[in-house]
Amino acid sequence: MKRKIEKNYINELWHSMQANYEAFVETGSQENLHQFRVFVKKLRAFIVLLDDAREQDKLTRAFKPLKKIFRHGGKIREAYINLQLSSHYDLKNEDFIQQQVNEIEKEIINFKLNARKYHKILKQVHQAIEEELKETQNDRINNFYNNQLAQIASTLEKLEFTEVLHNCRKQIKTLVYNRKVVGKALNGNLNLNAGYLDQLQEHIGNWHDTVIAIQLFSAPAFNSKPVIAKIKRQSTRLRKSINELSKDFYVRATLKAEVEGH
Secondary structure: OOOOHHHHHHHHHHHHHHHHHHHHHOOOOOOHHHHHHHHHHHHHHHHHHHHHOOOOHHHHHHOOHHHHHHHHHHHHHHHHHHHHHHHHOOOOOHHHHHHHHHHHHHHHHHHOHHHHHHHHHHHHHHHHHHHHHHOOOHHHHHHHHEEEEEEEEHHOOOOOHHHHHHHHHHHHHHHHHHHHHHHHHHHOOOOOOOOHHHHHHHHHHHHHHHHHHHHHHOOOOOHHHHHHHHHHHHHHHHHHHHHHHOOOOOHOOOOOOHHHHH
């Protein structure tokens, strides 16, 4: 992958991330905050790929200061998601709702107060990353994909519904996030069933959401046993779907089944 391709892709992601960051600072919009964090994840996924392919951690170290902003945004998103969950499951606990609203308002104010410092961090990180970019051998990028797919396949063979599966989802998303720029760099020679991978990671994400909801609403203050039972049934259905989707992972993820069918 040529340095120019890397730089253009980094700048494309960075522009979208920066725009959403600035919009959030101005408006406090949850959607802008969400999109800011999505683009941070996409940038990190690309950096993980490049560093792994070069057997280094220079880009990861350059990127590290941005995590502080990402985590601060995460505190706001967590409280907002808690509100969404309570609304979705019709759980009326005024103390809990007010607590989440207060947390959102407080942290948005803190975020805006730190905006100038955060903007400086973004500028420094962007510059540091650009300075470390260099051409990456295509065979090493191929190796990254093959190694990641093999690791995921191994995890799914002994499928366990624990945090390990959630981490497996992060690996899948890294492959999906990078597929377009990698496919272009490899002249279309990337056999990756993005639709299948996206479906699998979405099911894992939905299952993980049920785990969080069960933990959140199991507190005695909610007195929500019927709701917990409903979420557990939903979780069971998702586990069955993930079991089915995980079968023959490597073959399905690399399009081999479709190729052999022609």
